[in-house]
Amino acid sequence: MLDISKLKLNEKVDLSKYKSMEFTFHKDRFLTFNKIMTIFGVVLLAILFLPWTQIVQGRGYVTALSPGQRSQSIESAIAGRIEKWYVKEGQIVRKGDTILYISEVTDKFFDPNLLSRAESQIKAKNYSLDSYVEKVKSLNIQIESLKEERKLKLEQALNKLIQANLKVESDSIELEAAQTLVTIAEIQFERTENLEAEGLLAKTDLEAKRLQLQNSLANVLGRKNRLLSSKNEVINAQIEISSIKASYQEKISKAESDKFSALSGQYDTEAQRTKLENDFSNFSVRSGMRYITAPQDGFVNRALQSGIGETFKAGTQIVSIMPLDIDLAVETYVDPIDLPLLHPGEPIRIIFDGWPAIFFSGWPNLSYGTYGGRIVAVERTMNPAKGKFRVLIEEDPDEQSWPEVIRAGSGAKTMALLNDVPVWYELWRKINGFPPDYYTPQDSNMSSNKNQNTGK
Structure with missing residues (x-):
């Protein structure tokens, strides 16, 4: 109904006898609802605090x-080819257990006798090194011998020089004595000559004194010649000393040069031996890397590389393992x-x-x-x-x-x-x-x- 009529229905009909109208106009019906909402509001307000x-x-x-x-992937440190698997997925392995065996794919390591050949090369280098060491020892002995011999030769030459100097001194004294004799002979000749002119001495006496003077002059010349020879011997002794020093210095220098060459060869051989030993160690370690083992106790999750004969590069992940503990x-x-x-x-x-x-x-x-x-x-x-x-x-x-x-x-x-x-x-x-x-x-x-x- 649009309620546009001026006639009121409730004025003509008694609506209170109907249940729906009784429920609608009954005011006590809101009490229960109000109580519930009030309690709910109080509880909600309490909950908020x-x-x-x-x-x-x-x-x-x-x-x-x-x-x-944590879960880890075991990698191969070297390139290789799978030859044999020793485990399967889901298997429990202990630390050190072999997981798989791989073979070499690098031609440098194909030789099955690689370790023995490398060891033989090391032995040969050791022999060569020993030879250089002995050569250095021999050269050291030779150098010491040359130095000792040079010392003795120089002492001998110095003695000759001293002897030559003494001889020069002796000849000088003898020359002075001969010159004194000449002076005496001249005085005697003049005196004899004066006496012979006065008729006191015979002519033969004058001639004897002249002969004596001539002999004294000849003796002076001989003494001068001998003095010059002695001085030449002094010079020769000095030359011999210089020659000995130069000769032995050359021999010692040559021996020391040979020694340093031997030392150079020794150090070079030691470097080569060290390199060979390093290669031998690398070969030994690499041969052990052909067997890939478990790093710790674990559970084989998954084989990341499968099959036999499959090749892979260095650093490739091979298998995944989960530790147990x-x-x-x-x-x-x-x-x-x-x-x-x-x-x-x-x-x-x-x-x-x-x-x-x-x-x-x-x-x-x-x-x-x-x-x-x-x-x-x-x-x-x-x-x-x-x-x-x-x-x-x-x-x-x-x-x-x-x-x-x-x-x-x-x-x-x-x-x-x-x-x-x-x-x-x-x-x-x-x-x-x-x-x-x-x-x-x-x-x-x-x-x-x-x-x-x-x-x-």
């Missing part, structure tokens, strides 16, 4: 705490806006994939099925592929132990517990899109962080 724990959520996976316990950890990723809120040593809650959990965000004490952990490290650089920061979490020893059957690579969801704030504040923060409150970690967490950084 309850404490709420802020959290930082992340998504990651299970890994190993130590880098040496590992300390599990969780590697999670958080947004950059939440990074300053996380600190090493702080608690964190974890939900593992495959282990159902009921998690009450903001009331972790009421959560069921979550596991405790502690932050070990917070990465300082962002992962460019994910656009997030990596956080490493270890098991909290004070909480429930992690499930024994979880494996590395399993998914995990993490919730870092932050400040306790009222519910109304958290709703207001969520509506405005604000980050959780920045805060200073507790002293215990800071000391834990400090101890970890200092390696205590």
Whole structure:
């Protein structure tokens, strides 16, 4: 009805006898609803003032705490060809167990007697080195002998020089004596000549004195000649000394030159021997690399190279192994806006994939099925592929132990517990899109962080 008529239906018809109208116009019907809404409002208002724990959520996976316990790919240090497999996928191997054998594909190492030939070359070089050493010793002895011989020869020549000088001195004295005799003979001749002129002496006496004078003059000439000969002997002795020095210096220099040549050959041979020994060691180590062994106890995940006769380059990944004894950890990723809120040593809650959990965000004490952990490290650089920061979490020893059957690579969801704030504040923060409150970690967490950084 459009209610455009001036006639009122309720004035002509008694509507109170109808149940629907009775329910509509009954005022007591609002009391129950008002009570329910009032109670609900009071409860809601009380809930808004309850404490709420802020959290930082992340998504990651299970890994190993130590880098040496994580899955690794064994690589071949040399290029080769697969000859024989000793394991299969899914097998447990111990440290040192042979995984496969490879053969050489480099022509330099084809010789099966490579090690024995290299050892023979080292022996030959040792013999050559010994020869050089003995030659150097012989030359040292020869040099010492030449120096001793030169010393004796020089002493002999010096003695000759002294003798020649003494002879010169002796001849000089004899010359002076002969000249004195000439003077005496001249005086006697003049005196005899005067006496003969006076007739006191015979002419024969004058002639005898003349003969004596001539003999004295002849003796002086002989003495002068002998003195010159002695002086020549002095010069010859000096020349002989110089000749001895030059001759022996030449011989010694030649011996020293031969010695240095031998030393040069000795050092060169030592360098060649060292190189051969290095090659021998390299060949020995390389021969051991043909057998690829397990670096630690582990589980063979997957053979990355398969078949027999397949060739590969150096550094190629051969097989993937997962260590057996590992300390599990969780590697999670958080947004950059939440990074300053996380600190090493702080608690964190974890939900593992495959282990159902009921998690009450903001009331972790009421959560069921979550596991405790502690932050070990917070990465300082962002992962460019994910656009997030990596956080490493270890098991909290004070909480429930992690499930024994979880494996590395399993998914995990993490919730870092932050400040306790009222519910109304958290709703207001969520509506405005604000980050959780920045805060200073507790002293215990800071000391834990400090101890970890200092390696205590």
